[in-house]
Amino acid sequence: MGKLTADFLLERLAENGVRRIYGYPGDGINAIIGALERHKDKLQFVQARHEEMAAFMACAHAKWTGEVGVCLATSGPGAIHLLNGLYDAKLDHQPVMAIVGQQPRMGLGGNYQQEVDLVTLFKDVAHDYVHMATDPAQIRHLVDRAHRIALARREVTCIIVPNDLAAEPAEEEPPREHGSVHSGPGYTPPRVLPPQGQLEKAAKILNEGKKVAMLVGQGALNATDEVIEVAETLGAGVAKALLGKAAVPDDLPFVTGAIGLLGTKPSWTLMKDCDTLLMVGSSFPYSEWLPKPGQARGVQIDLDGTMLSIRYPMELGLVGDAKETLKALAPMLERKEDRSWRQRIEHEMEEWWRLLEERAMQSADPINPQRLFWELNKVLPKDAIVSADSGSAANWFARDLKLGRGHMASLSGTLATMGPGVPYAIAAKFCHPKRPAVALVGDGAMQMNGMAELITVKKYFHQWDDPRLVVLVLNNQDLNQVTWEQRALQGDPKSPITQDIPEVNYAAYADLIGLKGVRVETPDEIEGAWDQAFSADRPVVVDALCDPNVPPLPPHITVKEARAFITALRKGDPDATAVIEQSFKEKILEFLPGR
Ligand SMILES: Cc1ncc(C[n+]2csc(CCOP(=O)(O)OP(=O)(O)O)c2C)c(N)n1
Ligand SMILES: [Mg+2]
Numbered sequence: 001m002g003k004l005t006a007d008f009l010l011e012r013l014a015e016n017g018v019r020r021i022y023g024y025p026g027d028g029i030n031a032i033i034g035a036l037e038r039h040k041d042k043l044q045f046v047q048a049r050h051e052e053m054a055a056f057m058a059c060a061h062a063k064w065t066g067e068v069g070v071c072l073a074t075s076g077p078g079a080i081h082l083l084n085g086l087y088d089a090k091l092d093h094q095p096v097m098a099i100v101g102q103q104p105r106m107g108l109g110g111n112y113q114q115e116v117d118l119v120t121l122f123k124d125v126a127h128d129y130v131h132m133a134t135d136p137a138q139i140r141h142l143v144d145r146a147h148r149i150a151l152a153r154r155e156v157t158c159i160i161v162p163n164d165l166a167a168e169p170a171e172e173e174p175p176r177e178h179g180s181v182h183s184g185p186g187y188t189p190p191r192v193l194p195p196q197g198q199l200e201k202a203a204k205i206l207n208e209g210k211k212v213a214m215l216v217g218q219g220a221l222n223a224t225d226e227v228i229e230v231a232e233t234l235g236a237g238v239a240k241a242l243l244g245k246a247a248v249p250d251d252l253p254f255v256t257g258a259i260g261l262l263g264t265k266p267s268w269t270l271m272k273d274c275d276t277l278l279m280v281g282s283s284f285p286y287s288e289w290l291p292k293p294g295q296a297r298g299v300q301i302d303l304d305g306t307m308l309s310i311r312y313p314m315e316l317g318l319v320g321d322a323k324e325t326l327k328a329l330a331p332m333l334e335r336k337e338d339r340s341w342r343q344r345i346e347h348e349m350e351e352w353w354r355l356l357e358e359r360a361m362q363s364a365d366p367i368n369p370q371r372l373f374w375e376l377n378k379v380l381p382k383d384a385i386v387s388a389d390s391g392s393a394a395n396w397f398a399r400d401l402k403l404g405r406g407h408m409a410s411l412s413g414t415l416a417t418m419g420p421g422v423p424y425a426i427a428a429k430f431c432h433p434k435r436p437a438v439a440l441v442g443d444g445a446m447q448m449n450g451m452a453e454l455i456t457v458k459k460y461f462h463q464w465d466d467p468r469l470v471v472l473v474l475n476n477q478d479l480n481q482v483t484w485e486q487r488a489l490q491g492d493p494k495s496p497i498t499q500d501i502p503e504v505n506y507a508a509y510a511d512l513i514g515l516k517g518v519r520v521e522t523p524d525e526i527e528g529a530w531d532q533a534f535s536a537d538r539p540v541v542v543d544a545l546c547d548p549n550v551p552p553l554p555p556h557i558t559v560k561e562a563r564a565f566i567t568a569l570r571k572g573d574p575d576a577t578a579v580i581e582q583s584f585k586e587k588i589l590e591f592l593p594g595r
Contacts (some may be wrong), residue, residue: 005136006031008170009099009161012143014042016185016313018070020430021099022046022057024081026074028101031166037223046430047459049452051424055085055098060420060427062094063410064385066152067374069094069427075101075163076114079121084417086125086156091414092218092243095150097157098126103166105134118160125404126158133161136171141183146551151187153302153580192303193328194318202299203332209276209297211341212236215259215290218243218413219281219303219322226326227280228252234278235336237265238346241284242398250402253346258398260289273593279314281322283307283416291375292296301325356400362469362585363545364525365578369393369474372544376438376472378380378531382406383435385428389421392480393472395552401440416440422450422471426457429464436468436534444472444501446557451509457539458514468520469539473506488554491564493573509543521545527584549578553586 009032013021013088021043025033036045047055051073058069069089073082079100089096103115122130124194129149131142139161141295146157167267174180194202206212212234218241227248231238238248239259248255256266269275271291279300284290290312291298291554301322308317318325336342360374380386380401386409388397394411403409408428412420428437441450450471461467474480476575483499486492507517516536520527520543533540554561569576 003170004031004035004166005139005168005170006035006099006166009038009139009143009166010035010043012140012185013070013147014039016143016147017224018043018068018147020044020046020061021060021070021072022048022054022427023072024048024051024054024074024078026078027073028075028078028103028146029161029164031168031228032072032099032101032161044430047456048423049263049456050449051081051451052083052085052419053449053456054424055082055096056088056420057427058096059085059089059092059094060410060424061094061389061431062089063424064408064428064431065093067095068147069096070099071096072099073101075103075118076234079116079118084127086421088412088415088417088420090156092412093154095154097146097150097159100123100158100160101166102132102160102162105162106164107164112161122160126156127159128155131159133159133165136165136168137180139170140172140174141181142183144183147185147507148187151189184488191214191320191324192319193324193591198316198318199325199329200332202318203329205297205299205315206234206278207334208274209234210336210338211274212276212278212336213274213291213296214238214278214285215241215282216244216247216280217241217282217284218247219301220244223280223323223326224248226323226330228523229330229520230278230326230333231567233330233335234335235339235342236278237266237270237342239263239270240292241282241413242249242394242411244282245398246403246407246409249404251404253349254342256345256349259284260286262395262398262552263289263555264352264399266345266352268555269348270345277312278325279312283414284311287311355436359586360400364524364550364582367526367544367546367573368523368550369396369476369544369546370400370550371523372474372520372526372546373473374395375526375530377402379534380407380438382533385409385425385432385435386438387411387424387428389423389439389441390416390418390481391445391474392484392552393421393440393442393474394477395481397440418445419449419588422453422457425469425471426453427458429460429469432533434445434466436466436470439469439471441471441473441503442480443473443475443477443506443571446473446506447501447504451506454510454515454541455513461539467538468534468536470533470542471539472542472544474546475506475543476546476548477503478547481552483548484552486560487568487579488565491567493568493571494575496574506541506543510543516540518542546583549575549582551579551583551586553583
């Protein structure tokens with residue numbers, strides 16, 4: 001058998017630097033599956049339980065490495081399953097490439113089995129580059145371009161390969177004739193720096209400010225030193241959007257942590273009272289948590305010019321790489337001699353950490369979820385990679401988890417979909433097998449997909465240098481985040497029909513499938529559970545029975561939210577008494593003497 005188009009497809013991916021493909025088989029990609037076996041020395045195939053998980057893993061691969069994450073699925077149903085994971089990548093601007101099968105060319109348009117119009121289906125998620133190969137000679141440029149466009153534009157791209165075409169002889173060198181295309185592989189990132197005059201303008205605005213606030217996002221993840229230096233000079237406080245949580249360490253006194261409903265009170269003060277805003281590599285979506293338009297002069301730095309001035313009307317928007325731009329800007333900035341603004345922020349932050357600790361130590365029935373995160377801070381390995389799912393876990397991840405230098409952390413920042421917690425952690429183990437991974441996940445997300453994906457963990461953990469992958473399950477038998485949103489935003493009481501979820505013993509399930517399960521039923525078991533998890537010789541599920549009535553209190557409650565909340569409880573919330581009691585305990589801490 002000579003080289004097939006499927007073989008060449010994989011070889012060309014490898015030539016572009018791809019080392020791993022996350023996916024799930026099907027007969028729409030039969031030839032590619034055969035070729036994967038022949039090329040296993042060059043390209044590793046990671047088999048997920050579901051194509052959506054493969055797409056989450058590809059997205060996480062991009063987040064954890066900066067490389068293109070590649071996922072593979074069969075025609076029709078497999079391709080459709082990829083979509084949510086691909087949208088996660090699209091919305092968080094990650095370079096991801098999907099390869100999907102299609103029915104044989106001669107049957108297309110024939111209402112054939114599993115025939116789905118895949119170009120149309122993927123046209124939104126991979127809007128810049130979705131193409132179906134109809135000739136083997138296309139494969140070379142389809143792969144080169146899909147890979148390069150994903151990186152250059154930080155987008156999702158997609159190539160569709162009919163199964164008969166993949167089984168045809170490879171055509172590595174297209175004919176040298178009119179109409180053919182001769183592409184090459186590879187991509188070298190540019191240095192993106194605003195012109196000198198623009199940097200000077202930015203420096204002037206920042207130098208004129210007396211109370212500077214910084215907001216950093218995922219664009220600043222590789223600019224830790226530069227963000228710190230600029231913040232020091234400007235006497236600024238630094239708030240972090242969720243995707244930028246690992247950009248600057250939480251132990252710096254002027255870092256105010258998360259912003260928004262999931263955020264901290266000092267971040268709110270920072271935005272409410274600043275006179276100048278410097279936003280770096282963030283598209284944090286909620287304008288109401290930024291300064292009032294007109295209140296502050298704004299400077300924004302973003303690699304992508306289309307993301308400038310969309311959340312706050314900036315006085316100056318600079319297209320530039322965060323690290324390069326801040327480095328060039330730093331020498332032009334004057335050190336603020338009046339440090340009172342900075343001191344105020346630092347003082348608030350000190351208070352805030354104290355409050356969080358007190359909230360974490362409040363009793364609950366049985367476990368206060370904040371305490372799990374608080375205790376985790378003490379034992380989180382220095383090189384851990386942390387993922388969180390959408391749900392109440394994202395609240396505690398945002399607020400209570402303290403990250404240091406060297407940690408990596410992510411979640412579905414913009415799509416905010418349920419489901420990525422476990423697959424992101426799996427991808428972390430493949431990308432960095434020597435580092436421990438930690439997934440912080442709700443029981444709803446475990447039931448939706450996390451439990452199935454633990455089987456993938458079982459399948460592969462023997463291959464990882466360090467077997468530690470720890471999944472914390474917030475077992476509250478509730479779709480808790482939405483229950484609270486119903487109460488505080490909608491004024492509706494908890495509705496058991498939609499919100500209660502079935503009881504599952506996740507620790508026993510972990511044991512059943514060959515992982516280790518640790519059940520946490522009382523607060524005094526928390527510390528021991530984390531110790532066991534990080535010293536185990538295999539992946540561990542920490543199954544913690546959490547109180548769903550611990551309120552994920554926003555940094556400040558608006559009158560409207562408070563009214564809605566009271567109305568919800570009055571309308572016969574089944575947990576009203578416990579909710580009031582727990583909210584009172586948490587809130588009253590802010591008013592105790594000494595605050
Ligand atoms: C795919 C998807 N479906 C629904 C939602 C809406 N949603 C956001 S958080 C949440 C509840 C999650 O429950 P769980 O995983 O148990 O976490 P908890 O909040 O209870 O800790 C839901 C339903 C979503 N974000 N994504
Ligand atoms: Mg839950």
